[in-house]
Amino acid sequence: xxxxxxxxxxxxxxxxxxxxxxxxxxxxxxxxxxxxxxxxxxxxxxxxxxxxxxxxxxxxxxxxxxxxxxxxxxxxxxxxxxxxxxxxxxxxxxxxxxxxxxxxxxxxxxxxxxxxxxxxxxxxxxxxxxxxxxxxxxxxxxxxxxxxxxxxxxxxxxxxxxxxxxxxxxxxxxxxxxxxxxxxxxxxxxxxxxxxxxxxxxxxxxxxxxxxxxxxxxxxxxxxxxxxxxxxxxxxxxxxxxxxxxxxxxxxxxxxxxxxxxxxxxxxxxxxxxxxxxxxxxxxxxxxxxxxxxxxxxxxxxxxxxxxxxxxxxxxxxxxxxxx
Amino acid sequence: xxxxxxxxxxxxxxxxxxxxxxxxxxxxxxxxxxxxxxxxxxxxxxxxxxxxxxxxxxxxxxxxxxxxxxxxxxxxxxxxxxxxxxxxxxxxxxxxxxxxxxxxxxxxxxxxxxxxxxxxxxxxxxxxxxxxxxxxxxxxxxxxxxxxxxxxxxxxxxxxxxxxxxxxxxxxxxxxxxxxxxxxxxxxxxxxxxxxxxxxxxxxxxxxxxxxxxxxxxxxxxxxxxxxxxxxxxxxxxxxxxxxxxxxxxxxxxxxxxxxxxxxxxxxxxxxxxxxxxxxxxxxxxxxxxxxxxxxxxxxxxxxxxxxxxxxxxxxxxxxxxxx
Numbered sequence: 001x002x003x004x005x006x007x008x009x010x011x012x013x014x015x016x017x018x019x020x021x022x023x024x025x026x027x028x029x030x031x032x033x034x035x036x037x038x039x040x041x042x043x044x045x046x047x048x049x050x051x052x053x054x055x056x057x058x059x060x061x062x063x064x065x066x067x068x069x070x071x072x073x074x075x076x077x078x079x080x081x082x083x084x085x086x087x088x089x090x091x092x093x094x095x096x097x098x099x100x101x102x103x104x105x106x107x108x109x110x111x112x113x114x115x116x117x118x119x120x121x122x123x124x125x126x127x128x129x130x131x132x133x134x135x136x137x138x139x140x141x142x143x144x145x146x147x148x149x150x151x152x153x154x155x156x157x158x159x160x161x162x163x164x165x166x167x168x169x170x171x172x173x174x175x176x177x178x179x180x181x182x183x184x185x186x187x188x189x190x191x192x193x194x195x196x197x198x199x200x201x202x203x204x205x206x207x208x209x210x211x212x213x214x215x216x217x218x219x220x221x222x223x224x225x226x227x228x229x230x231x232x233x234x235x236x237x238x239x240x241x242x243x244x245x246x247x248x249x250x251x252x253x254x255x256x257x258x259x260x261x262x263x264x265x266x267x268x269x270x271x272x273x274x275x276x277x278x279x280x281x282x283x284x285x286x287x288x289x290x291x292x293x294x295x296x297x298x299x300x301x302x303x304x305x306x307x308x309x310x311x312x313x314x315x316x317x318x319x320x321x322x323x324x
Numbered sequence: 325x326x327x328x329x330x331x332x333x334x335x336x337x338x339x340x341x342x343x344x345x346x347x348x349x350x351x352x353x354x355x356x357x358x359x360x361x362x363x364x365x366x367x368x369x370x371x372x373x374x375x376x377x378x379x380x381x382x383x384x385x386x387x388x389x390x391x392x393x394x395x396x397x398x399x400x401x402x403x404x405x406x407x408x409x410x411x412x413x414x415x416x417x418x419x420x421x422x423x424x425x426x427x428x429x430x431x432x433x434x435x436x437x438x439x440x441x442x443x444x445x446x447x448x449x450x451x452x453x454x455x456x457x458x459x460x461x462x463x464x465x466x467x468x469x470x471x472x473x474x475x476x477x478x479x480x481x482x483x484x485x486x487x488x489x490x491x492x493x494x495x496x497x498x499x500x501x502x503x504x505x506x507x508x509x510x511x512x513x514x515x516x517x518x519x520x521x522x523x524x525x526x527x528x529x530x531x532x533x534x535x536x537x538x539x540x541x542x543x544x545x546x547x548x549x550x551x552x553x554x555x556x557x558x559x560x561x562x563x564x565x566x567x568x569x570x571x572x573x574x575x576x577x578x579x580x581x582x583x584x585x586x587x588x589x590x591x592x593x594x595x596x597x598x599x600x601x602x603x604x605x606x607x608x609x610x611x612x613x614x615x616x617x618x619x620x621x622x623x624x625x626x627x628x629x630x631x632x633x634x635x636x637x638x639x640x641x642x643x644x645x646x647x648x
Contacts, residue, residue, distance in 0.1 A: 021348050029370050029409065029437070043595040044365070046353050085353065113353070267635070271367040271597040271628030304595030311591070312639040315632060 001242045004147050004182060006189035009154035012057040016155060019089050020053045021045055023156075025163045025298065030269040035168075035294040037285055039270055040160060043278050043304025047109075049231075050156055050179055050302050051082035051143070057152030058141050059086050067092055072138045074129035076102045077231055078303055079143040084115035095138065097129040103307075144178030145237035154182025160298050161190035168295030171281035173302050174198035174207045174251065175232040177240030183300070184247025195249040197292045199284045201227035201259065206235050207244060208251040216241050228256055228310075231277030231303060252291050258283040263314045266301065275306040286320075325566045328471050328506060330513035333478035336381040340479060343413050344377045345369055347480075349487045349622065354593040359492075359618040361609055363594055364484060367602050367628025371437075373555075374480055374503055374626050375406035375467070381476030382465050383410050391416055396462045398453035400426045401555055402627055403467040408439035419462065421453040427631075468502030469561035478506025484622050485514035492619030495605035497626050498522035498531045498575065499556040501564030507624070508571025519573040521616045523608045525551035525583065530559050531568060532575040540565050552580050552634075555601030555627060576615050582607040587638045590625065599630040610644075 023041050031037035042050035059071060070093035073083040080096045087094035094115040098107060099122035110117050120128045133140045142149060156179065160170060170187050174180045184196040200208055203226040206219040216236065224233040236244060254262075259276050262283035266274045274282070281299040284292075347365050355361035366374035383395060394417035397407040404420045411418035418439040422431060423446035434441050444452045457464045466473060480503065484494060494511050498504045508520040524532055527550040530543040540560065548557040560568055578586075583600050586607035590598045598606070605623040608616075 021350060024345050024348060024368070026345060026368055027370055041368070044348070044350055046351055048595055264632075267597050268632050271372055273591050273595040273597060308588075308592050308639060312636050315636040315639070 001239065003243055003246060004150045004154060004185050006186060008147065008151040009158050009182065009186050012053070012151040013155045013158055015060040016053050016056045016152060019056045019086070020155070022159065025160065026270065028270065030265070035289065035297055038164060038298045039272065039282070040156060040298055040300045041272055042156060043272060043274055043301050047078065047081040047085050048303055048305040049078035049082065050153060051078045052085060053155050054149035054152030054178060055079065055082035055086040055141060056089065058146060058148040059090050059092070061148045062139050066139050069136065070094060070138050071141050072097065072129050072133045073141045073143070074098070074125040075143055076106060078305060080106065080110045081113065083141050084110045084113035088114045095132055097125050097132065099125060144176035144234070145239055147239070150178050150182045150185070150240065150243065152182070153179040154186045156300065157183035157186025158190070161186060164296060164298065165191060166296055167191055167194045167298055169195045169197055169293050169297045171197050171199055171284050171292070171297065171299045173232055173277055173280045173300065174200050174244070175277070176234035177207065177236035177244050179302060180248065181240045181243030184243060188247050195293045196247055197284065198244065198248045198251040199280045200251060200253050201229045201232055201280060202253040202255050203227035204229070204232055205251070205253040208253050210236070210241065211245060211248065211251060229259060229277040229280055231275060232280065250292055252284040252288045254280050254283040254287065258287045260314050261320055262286055263311070267315060272301060273304045273306065273311065274301050275303045278303040325563065327567055327570060328474045328478060328509050330510060332471065332475040333482050333506065333510050336377070336472070336475040337479045337482055339384040340377050340380050340476060343380045343410070344479070346483065349484065350594065352594065354589070359613065359621055362488060362622045363590070363596070363606070364480060364622055364624045365596055366480060367596060367598055367625050371402065371405040371409050372627055372629040373402035373406065374477060375402045376409060377479050378473035378476030378502060379403065379406035379465060380410040380413065382470055382472040383414050383416070385472045386463050390463050393460065394418065394462050395465050396421065396453050396457045397465045397467070398422070398449040399467055400430060402629060404430065404434045405437065407465050408434045408437035412438045419456055421449050421456065423449060468500035468558070469563055471563070474502050474506045474509070474564065474567065476506070477503040478510045480624065481507035481510025482514070485510060488620060488622065489515060490620055491515055491518045491622055493519045493521055493617050493621045495521050495523055495608050495616070495621065495623045497556055497601055497604045497624065498524050498568070499601070500558035501531065501560035501568050503626060504572065505564045505567030508567060512571050519617045520571055521608065522568065522572045522575040523604045524575060524577050525553045525556055525604060526577040526579050527551035528553070528556050529575070529577040532577050534560070534565065535569060535572065535575060553583060553601040553604055555599060556604065574616060576608040576612045578604050578607040578611065582611045584638050585644055586610055587635070591639060596625060597628045597630065597635065598625050599627045602627040
């Protein structure tokens with residue numbers, strides 16, 4: 001299987017210019033001076049997550065006669081909003097299939113970008129999306145299992161390499177693995193001495209187990225659903241797993257308390273609102289320093305779409321900067 | 325009196341490169357489509373506020389034989405941390421004079437950047453700083469009343485003009501006026517058709533009153549101290565007032581409730597932690613649209629150093645996106 005190349009990622013960067021924000025690396029004065037930290041704040045993308053990048057690249061890559069008919073996606077999370085927004089920017093229609101029990105605010109946000117939202121029972125999401133695609137001849141934009149999506153997410157890694165070529169370690173959340181695959185491909189091409197470390201919640205650490213086993217290990221949905229990090233409950237596909245086994249130097253698993261603490265630190269020290277999934281890489285920096293190479297570290301904050309009540313609750317507790 | 329020129333601002337931009345973050349403009353999908361909004365997130369600067377820019381430029385402009393002796397500043401707020409950090413980056417000593425009752429976290433943060441903190445009774449801040457400067461032959465870095473500080477803050481305006489040359493209105497908080505003077509000077513030079521609008525809390529609207537009167541009107545400290553926006557309790561100097569009367573097209577005054585609501589909107593929609601002062605320009609966008617030209621609007625978020633308990637309390641209430 002051919003992995004996504006740096007040329008595909010560079011081409012994606014050209015396509016998303018002006019659509020995705022070119023996020024800066026933010027130096028963290030509160031970090032351990034012996035292993036300085038920069039945050040890559042992808043929560044500041046227009047829809048609040050990196051997924052804008054992959055969705056836009058995938059849509060831009062469609063042949064004109066296909067793209068003009070519109071696109072379809074199934075998601076209850078950030079991918080839904082990313083596809084809706086990217087379609088709006090491309091001037092085409094998006095049909096987003098969501099489970100019946102999706103919170104109203106997510107449905108409203110997706111509709112606010114001009115998308116048609118189709119609500120179905122949770123078990124019928126995928127089949128409903130495929131049926132829609134077939135009926136109307138629409139392209140389906142998958143959340144991670146597609147090389148154009150991976151190349152789009154890889155632009156995050158390209159920017160890190162441009163801004164901090166001497167980076168030592170890049171910490172990146174892993175769920176379906178699109179982001180980690182793309183970022184890893186870019187970093188390994190441009191900064192071959194840097195370690196790329198995946199981060200998962202302990203409660204959804206299927207990729208850590210899979211890489212140790214040398215093959216994909218399935219965790220039942222109910223098991224993965226226990227984590228507060230609701231954006232990290234997917235599992236890699238064959239395509240992304242093949243990338244991860246090549247580009248990752250390790251996987252760190254973080255606890256629920258560590259995720260909550262990282263959300264507090266990002267808010268009070270980094271002035272950023274991170275969703276639980278988005279705070280996992282920072283949690284790995286704060287609480288698992290012994291598990292990856294020291295030196296110049298980048299932690300990717302992947303998204304910031306958190307329920308305000310949960311965020312306020314998390315903020316109410318005391319933060320802790322782990323001892324160096 | 326000669327105002328700060330665009331050449332001085334361009335030179336400042338060269339000096340602060342690599343010290344201050346080149347912040348992006350963040351498009352706000354939640355804004356009124358008829359008057360699109362971009363946030364300039366200066367809360368993401370290393371010390372959590374734009375003041376890094378002016379402090380670094382002023383220190384870099386000192387003659388080498390003066391700079392090497394160190395610098396002194398008096399402040400209980402973001403300027404203290406900005407001077408401490410800029411001095412650390414320049415490899416020199418900073419002496420920061422703070423009132424006795426400064427909160428421990430601000431004192432600790434300032435010390436964490438290697439500064440000597442001198443605690444004095446609040447009424448003696450200024451005299452203590454001048455005495456220190458004289459005794460040790462140190463340069464005093466003022467928070468706003470200095471053209472090198474104004475030029476440094478002006479780099480925010482330079483970046484706005486580079487990233488959105490067709491901007492229609494720039495909303496900028498006003499306190500001592502260093503930021504508004506510098507941003508206004510840059511915008512008027514590069515985007516002469518854009519309006520530059522100052523924003524003050526209603527409870528500290530001395531500049532609005534002063535501009536209407538055509539001369540500086542003094543509001544007693546006790547009166548200005550009522551606002552939650554603790555970074556906006558200063559008043560312009562002769563130098564900054566001369567800038568403001570030339571570069572500002574108007575001043576909008578926002579209520580305390582509007583400031584709190586803007587903090588919520590910035591957190592939930594913008595994924596940014598803003599301090600009350602930092603949220604005032606966004607409050608003006610949300611609640612005072614009829615007081616300035618419509619079109620492409622930039623709201624400057626000046627800082628994000630907010631007490632976590634206050635922030636959590638503000639988040640607990642309901643946000644409101646004002647009707648267009």
